[in-house]
Amino acid sequence: MATACANAMTPENAGRGESIPAVSVVGLHKSFGNQMVLNGINLSVSRGETLAVLGRSGTGKSVLLRIIIGLQSPDAGAVCVHGQDIKGLDLDRLSSIRMKMGFSFQHSALYDSLTVEQNVMFPLQHHCKEMSKAMQRDRASQLLAEVGMEGHLEKMPSDISGGMQKRVGLARALALQPDILLLDEPTAGLDPISSAEIDDLILKLQTEHQMASIVVTHDLHSAKTIAGRLALIDKGSVVIEGSFAELQQSDIEFVMQFLKHS
Ligand SMILES: Nc1ncnc2c1ncn2[C@@H]1O[C@H](COP(=O)(O)OP(=O)(O)OP(=O)(O)O)[C@@H](O)[C@H]1O
Ligand SMILES: [Mg+2]
Numbered sequence: 001m002a003t004a005c006a007n008a009m010t011p012e013n014a015g016r017g018e019s020i021p022a023v024s025v026v027g028l029h030k031s032f033g034n035q036m037v038l039n040g041i042n043l044s045v046s047r048g049e050t051l052a053v054l055g056r057s058g059t060g061k062s063v064l065l066r067i068i069i070g071l072q073s074p075d076a077g078a079v080c081v082h083g084q085d086i087k088g089l090d091l092d093r094l095s096s097i098r099m100k101m102g103f104s105f106q107h108s109a110l111y112d113s114l115t116v117e118q119n120v121m122f123p124l125q126h127h128c129k130e131m132s133k134a135m136q137r138d139r140a141s142q143l144l145a146e147v148g149m150e151g152h153l154e155k156m157p158s159d160i161s162g163g164m165q166k167r168v169g170l171a172r173a174l175a176l177q178p179d180i181l182l183l184d185e186p187t188a189g190l191d192p193i194s195s196a197e198i199d200d201l202i203l204k205l206q207t208e209h210q211m212a213s214i215v216v217t218h219d220l221h222s223a224k225t226i227a228g229r230l231a232l233i234d235k236g237s238v239v240i241e242g243s244f245a246e247l248q249q250s251d252i253e254f255v256m257q258f259l260k261h262s
Pocket of ligand 1: 037054056057058059060062064106182
């Protein structure tokens with residue numbers, strides 16, 4: 001019998017010459033009480049590719065990411081990582097799969113009581129216990145240099161700007177050398193120049209690390225800069241998925257309205 005993950009192989013994937021997407025979600029449903037949030041979402045992303053997920057506030061974009069990471073469970077549907085349905089995996093397997101996923105949450109979520117450097121060392125301390133403190137520190141400063149935060153290692157999150165916090169969040173997301181990167185609103189709350197800098201940074205990291213990335217954003221400009229493919233969600237479903245040019249050509253009313261007001 002075909003599994004949900006085998007069914008995740010779409011004509012688009014096949015057309016791109018891929019075998020198994022790094023992440024695919026198949027028929028995801030999620031409700032909170034009477035409120036239906038996700039109503040059968042299908043999406044996939046492959047290595048080296050960035051998918052932007054767009055939609056109005058409250059459409060379930062963050063819920064979708066949390067389900068992919070495994071922090072929330074869907075009511076129905078599957079999350080497949082490298083072709084493996086994560087439902088029912090034992091904790092060890094789930095945790096090794098999660099280690100390959102770097103993520104940064106919508107509200108930056110740096111640990112307030114830790115320095116910039118300690119924030120980036122945090123995943124290493126928890127998942128790479130065999131790594132010496134000195135090596136963890138080296139790795140953290142290397143990552144912080146990669147995101148342009150050298151020289152700020154000892155600062156507290158409250159003493160750096162929102163854009164710098166986003167950079168630190170990105171460095172932390174990369175700490176375990178993930179092959180899947182999930183970013184929730186990486187440019188939210190930033191001025192246009194800082195947003196553009198973060199977009200450039202995401203592009204650079206993507207080129208260097210060739211991850212499969214899903215970036216949730218309501219910033220259309222950012223989405224078209226960083227992502228080859230965009231998926232627009234409304235009322236719990238994907239309304240359209242394609243390149244920015246394909247979205248622009250759409251005659252779907254919701255897509256036209258979203259583009260007009262973005
Ligand atoms: N744990 C929860 N319990 C109850 N309702 C929830 C829970 N998590 C999310 N929701 C609801 O699900 C809906 C979607 O929330 P979500 O945070 O995913 O939206 P979003 O698309 O990320 O919005 P935004 O663009 O504002 O970040 C919202 O109505 C929210 O209140
Ligand atoms: Mg959100």
